[in-house]
Amino acid sequence: MRRFLLLALPAPVFFALAACQPAAPDPRGVARDETLLSVNASGRADTRPDEARIQLGVQSIAATSGEASRSNRDKMDKVAAALARLGVKPDDLQTRNLTLGRIDYGKDRGRFRADNLVEVKLRDMARVGEAVAAATDAGANLLGGPDLRISNREAASKSAYAAAFRNARARAEAYAGAAGLEIARVLTIQDGGEYGSPPPYARTGNMDAMAVEQSAAPAAPPPPPSAPFSAGITTQEVRVRVDFALKPK
Numbered sequence: 001m002r003r004f005l006l007l008a009l010p011a012p013v014f015f016a017l018a019a020c021q022p023a024a025p026d027p028r029g030v031a032r033d034e035t036l037l038s039v040n041a042s043g044r045a046d047t048r049p050d051e052a053r054i055q056l057g058v059q060s061i062a063a064t065s066g067e068a069s070r071s072n073r074d075k076m077d078k079v080a081a082a083l084a085r086l087g088v089k090p091d092d093l094q095t096r097n098l099t100l101g102r103i104d105y106g107k108d109r110g111r112f113r114a115d116n117l118v119e120v121k122l123r124d125m126a127r128v129g130e131a132v133a134a135a136t137d138a139g140a141n142l143l144g145g146p147d148l149r150i151s152n153r154e155a156a157s158k159s160a161y162a163a164a165f166r167n168a169r170a171r172a173e174a175y176a177g178a179a180g181l182e183i184a185r186v187l188t189i190q191d192g193g194e195y196g197s198p199p200p201y202a203r204t205g206n207m208d209a210m211a212v213e214q215s216a217a218p219a220a221p222p223p224p225p226s227a228p229f230s231a232g233i234t235t236q237e238v239r240v241r242v243d244f245a246l247k248p249k
Contacts, residue, residue: 035246043163047156049148057117057142065112072114075139082138092121164240181246192239
């Protein structure tokens with residue numbers, strides 16, 4: 001059987017012993033003689049797009065639904081073959097809209113119209129203009145885009161991440177110097193993600209149908225094959241928050 005001995009200590013002795021215990025750590029991660037500084041900063045990176053997505057399609061009008069459908073299919077086969085000769089793979093073609101119906105207005109009232117719209121992924125930026133020309137020559141009479149993208153955005157953003165941290169540290173050094181302090185260490189780094197980046201290009205069925213309807217009206221001929229195409233530069237901006245511990249110099 002264990003026995004415990006309780007001693008009643010005078011108040012001054014009790015508080016003296018309590019003062020010898022180590023202080024609880026600051027939840028912010030700074031020591032007693034340090035100052036917490038939180039900095040928000042951004043970094044930018046310029047990257048040349050390496051992928052273009054173009055909406056190409058065929059619209060056919062005929063006396064019967066079967067004739068309009070067959071004509072549309074034959075023209076789309078020719079468009080796909082023309083793109084294949086330029087290195088466009090089957091997996092780089094995605095159907096975006098298919099419609100077949102009777103026309104109830106205008107000079108073609110009572111006839112049938114078939115529409116087929118595909119999204120073409122082009123990986124060779126030097127041949128985008130050539131691909132558009134080849135598709136229109138093969139029979140494509142609906143055209144939209146291009147939507148320019150960076151296939152590996154994470155890799156392209158690495159330099160922006162590094163620039164954001166460098167900017168945060170430079171700002172922290174300026175604050176510390178003005179306060180007569182210096183950076184002791186980095187406490188936390190919080191990624192703020194991309195800032196102001198454009199949303200991915202996407203069309204739903206309703207939007208595709210609207211685009212086709214608008215294209216159905218008489219329009220100017222497609223641009224000539226020599227029309228220039230420029231990929232330009234895409235700027236990515238990321239944000240970061242860094243917590244620094246500052247100490248006296």
